[in-house]
Amino acid sequence: MNARFQAIKARTSSLALVSPALVLLGLLFFYPILLLFFTTLEGENIGNYAQVVNSGASMQVFLNTLRIAVIVTVVDLVLAYPLAIYISRLSPTGKAIALFLVLIPLWTSQLVRTYAWMVLLGRQGPINNTLIWLGVIDAPIRLANSEFAVVAGMTHIMLPYMLLPIYNSVSKIDNSLFDAARGLGAGAFSTFTRVLMPLSIQGVLAGVSLVLVLSLGVFIMPALLGGGRVPVIALLIEQQAGSFLNWAMAGTLSAILMVIVIITFLVIKFATRMLVRGRIDVASA
Amino acid sequence: MPDLRNTSALKLENIRKAFGPVDALSSINLEVSAGEFLTILGPSGSGKTTLLRLIAGFVTPDSGRLAIFGKDMTMASAGKREIGMVFQHYALFPHLTVLENVMFPLEMRKHSRREAADKASEALAAVRLDAFGDRYPKQLSGGQQQRVALARAVVFEPKLLLLDEPFSALDRRLRESMQREVKQLQASLNLTTIFITHDQEEALVMSDRIAIIDRGTIQQLGTPNEIYYHPQSITVAQFIGESNIFEGTETPHGLRTPSGMLLRRAVPSTSGRVLVRPEAIRISREPDANRATNQFKGRIANRTFIGGFTIYQVDVHGGDALTVRCLADEETMFEASQEVHLSIREADCRPVPLDAKDAPA
Numbered sequence: 001m002n003a004r005f006q007a008i009k010a011r012t013s014s015l016a017l018v019s020p021a022l023v024l025l026g027l028l029f030f031y032p033i034l035l036l037f038f039t040t041l042e043g044e045n046i047g048n049y050a051q052v053v054n055s056g057a058s059m060q061v062f063l064n065t066l067r068i069a070v071i072v073t074v075v076d077l078v079l080a081y082p083l084a085i086y087i088s089r090l091s092p093t094g095k096a097i098a099l100f101l102v103l104i105p106l107w108t109s110q111l112v113r114t115y116a117w118m119v120l121l122g123r124q125g126p127i128n129n130t131l132i133w134l135g136v137i138d139a140p141i142r143l144a145n146s147e148f149a150v151v152a153g154m155t156h157i158m159l160p161y162m163l164l165p166i167y168n169s170v171s172k173i174d175n176s177l178f179d180a181a182r183g184l185g186a187g188a189f190s191t192f193t194r195v196l197m198p199l200s201i202q203g204v205l206a207g208v209s210l211v212l213v214l215s216l217g218v219f220i221m222p223a224l225l226g227g228g229r230v231p232v233i234a235l236l237i238e239q240q241a242g243s244f245l246n247w248a249m250a251g252t253l254s255a256i257l258m259v260i261v262i263i264t265f266l267v268i269k270f271a272t273r274m275l276v277r278g279r280i281d282v283a284s285a
Numbered sequence: 286m287p288d289l290r291n292t293s294a295l296k297l298e299n300i301r302k303a304f305g306p307v308d309a310l311s312s313i314n315l316e317v318s319a320g321e322f323l324t325i326l327g328p329s330g331s332g333k334t335t336l337l338r339l340i341a342g343f344v345t346p347d348s349g350r351l352a353i354f355g356k357d358m359t360m361a362s363a364g365k366r367e368i369g370m371v372f373q374h375y376a377l378f379p380h381l382t383v384l385e386n387v388m389f390p391l392e393m394r395k396h397s398r399r400e401a402a403d404k405a406s407e408a409l410a411a412v413r414l415d416a417f418g419d420r421y422p423k424q425l426s427g428g429q430q431q432r433v434a435l436a437r438a439v440v441f442e443p444k445l446l447l448l449d450e451p452f453s454a455l456d457r458r459l460r461e462s463m464q465r466e467v468k469q470l471q472a473s474l475n476l477t478t479i480f481i482t483h484d485q486e487e488a489l490v491m492s493d494r495i496a497i498i499d500r501g502t503i504q505q506l507g508t509p510n511e512i513y514y515h516p517q518s519i520t521v522a523q524f525i526g527e528s529n530i531f532e533g534t535e536t537p538h539g540l541r542t543p544s545g546m547l548l549r550r551a552v553p554s555t556s557g558r559v560l561v562r563p564e565a566i567r568i569s570r571e572p573d574a575n576r577a578t579n580q581f582k583g584r585i586a587n588r589t590f591i592g593g594f595t596i597y598q599v600d601v602h603g604g605d606a607l608t609v610r611c612l613a614d615e616e617t618m619f620e621a622s623q624e625v626h627l628s629i630r631e632a633d634c635r636p637v638p639l640d641a642k643d644a645p646a
Contacts, residue, residue: 185393
C-alpha cells in the first residue's frame with residue numbers, strides 16, 4: 001500500500017516537473033499544428049487531399065523525398081556503425097576527442113555547413129581540382145546542384161544523429177562478451193551477427209528512425225545544394241506557402257508529410273519491439 | 286594412437302610479453318599435465334591476467350612458445366585453441382536464453398540445431414539447471430549464472446578449461462559450494478583446468494598444483510603442501526597463509542635474531558631466515574616439557590577471536606612480536622597483558638632460501 005502510494009507520488013511530482021515544458025510545447029507547437037490541420041479540413045480545402053493524391057507530380061515529390069531519405073539513412077548507417085564500434089574501443093581520451101569531433105558539426109549552423117559543401121563541390125572547388133590534378137577527369141564536372149550534392153550534404157549533417165545512438169548502445173556492451181564469443185569459436189562475422197548486432201539493434205533502430213524522420217523534412221540542403229533539380233516535399237510546402245500564398249495546400253502537404261513521418265516512426269518502433277522482445281535489459285549485461 | 290601420456294596438456298616455454306616498456310610477463314615456463322588442476326595465484330598486477338589471456342589466445346606473446354597437447358598454438362586464434370573459459374563476470378550473452386548460450390559454441394562448430402540443443406540440455410543437466418533453459422541470464426542468480434557459464438565452457442568438450450577468478454563475485458557460502466561443484470565436474474570430465482585467482486585459500490583448497498606468480502614471473506610451482514610448508518622465497522611465504530618471518534645471523538645452534546631470540550631448527554640452513562606458521566606455535570600457562578622445542582616467555586598484546594580459532598599477538602620478552610593461531614578453547618582463553626609461554630618445535634622452524642628477488646637492491 002505504502003509502496004503504491006510512493007509510486008503515485010513520484011509520478012505526480014515528475015509530472016509537475018515536466019509541466020512547464022508540456023505547456024510550452026502544447027501552446028507553441030501542438031496548437032498551431034492542430035490549427036493548420038483543421039484548416040485543411042475546412043470547407044472546400046478538404047478537396048486538396050484528393051488533388052494531392054491524384055496529382056502524379058506531387059506523389060512523385062513524396063516518393064523522391066522518401067527515396068532520398070532512405071539513401072541518406074542507409075549511407076549513414078554504413079558509415080556510422082563501424083565508426084561507432086571503432087570509437088567505443090578507443091582509450092577514454094581517444095573517445096572524448098572522437099565524440100567531440102562528431103559533435104562539432106551539430107554545433108555549427110546548418111546554413112554554414114551547406115555553404116561549405118557548395119564551396120567543396122563547386123566547379124573550381126577542391127574536389128574538382130583534385131580530380132583534374134589526378135587526371136581522373138579533364139574538365140570540371142557538375143557536382144553541386146545535383147541530387148548527389150544533396151545526398152552528400154545531408155549524409156554529413158545527419159551522421160551524428162545516426163552515430164550517437166549506435167555508439168551509446170555499442171559502448172554499453174561488456175567487452176568480455178566479444179572475448180567469450182571468440183573463445184567459443186565465433187569468427188569476426190559470427191561475432192558481429194550473433195553478438196554485437198543483436199545487442200546494439202536498439203541503438204541502430206533509434207539512429208535509423210532519427211535520420212529517416214529528419215531527412216523527410218529537410219529543407220536547406222535541397223534548396224541550396226539541389227539547385228532546383230531536387231524536388232523534395234519541404235520545398236513544395238515552402239513554394240505553396242511562400243510563392244503561391246496557398247496556406248491551405250501547404251497545410252495539406254504538411255499533414256500528409258506528418259502522417260508519413262508518424263507511420264515511419266511507428267513501423268520502426270514496432271520493429272524494435274519485435275527484435276528485442278523477451279529480453280530483460282539487454283544492453284547492460 | 287599417439288601416446289599422450291608423456292605429452293603435457295599445456296606447455297609454455299620462455300614466454301615473454303611486454304606492454305610498452307613494461308614487462309608484463311618474463312620467461313614463463315610452465316607444464317600442465319592432462320587432467321591436472323593447476324592454479325595460477327598472484328596479487329593484482331602480478332601478470333596473472335595477462336598469462337590467462339595469453340593461454341586463451343586473446344594476447345600473443347612477444348617471444349616464446351605455447352603448445353596444447355603437443356601442438357604449437359603460439360599464434361593460433363582463441364577460437365582455434367579449443368579452450369573453454371569461464372569469465373570473471375561470466376560473460377553470458379544477455380540476449381540469448383540459457384539454452385541458447387550453451388548451444389552457442391556448438392553452433393559455431395556447425396552442429397545441427399537439434400544436436401546442439403540436445404548436448405546443451407545435457408550440459409545444463411550436469412549443472413542442475415535443465416529446468417532453466419528458457420530463462421534469460423538476467424533472470425538467474427549469480428551462482429546459477431556461474432553454472433551456466435561453466436556448462437557453456439565444457440559443452441564442446443574443450444581440451445582445456447580456464448577459470449578466471451570465477452568465484453570472486455559470489456558470497457562466501459555460495460563460493461564454497463561452487464568450488465566443490467567445479468572440482469567435481471572437473472574430476473568427472475578429467476578436464477585439464479587452469480584456474481586464476483588472487484585468493485590463496487581458494488588456491489589451496491582446489492589445486493593439484495599451484496603456480497605463484499608475481500612481477501611477471503613464476504615465483505614457485507608446487508603442490509599446496511610444498512607451497513605452504515616449503516616456500517622458496519619470502520614473497521611466497523607471505524603470500525600464502527599467515528607467517529612469522531625471522532631474519533638474523535646463523536650460529537652453530539640456530540638462527541639468532543637481532544633482538545636475541547635463538548631459533549633451533551631440525552634442518553640446518555645458512556639462509557639467515559626462518560619461517561614459523563602461526564598455528565605451529567603452542568601457547569600455554571606453563572613451560573612445555575618437551576625439550577626439542579624453542580621456548581620463549583611473552584606477554585599477550587592482543588587477542589582476536591574468530592570462532593574456531595583465536596589469534597594472539599604476543600610480545601616475546603626482549604624479542605620480537607609473534608602471531609599465534611590456535612584452536613579456540615573457552616577454558617583456556619588468554620587475556621591481554623597475560624604472561625604466557627610459547628613453544629615452537631624445531632621441525633616447524635622452516636628455513637626460507639635466500640634468492641635474488643628478495644635481496645635488497
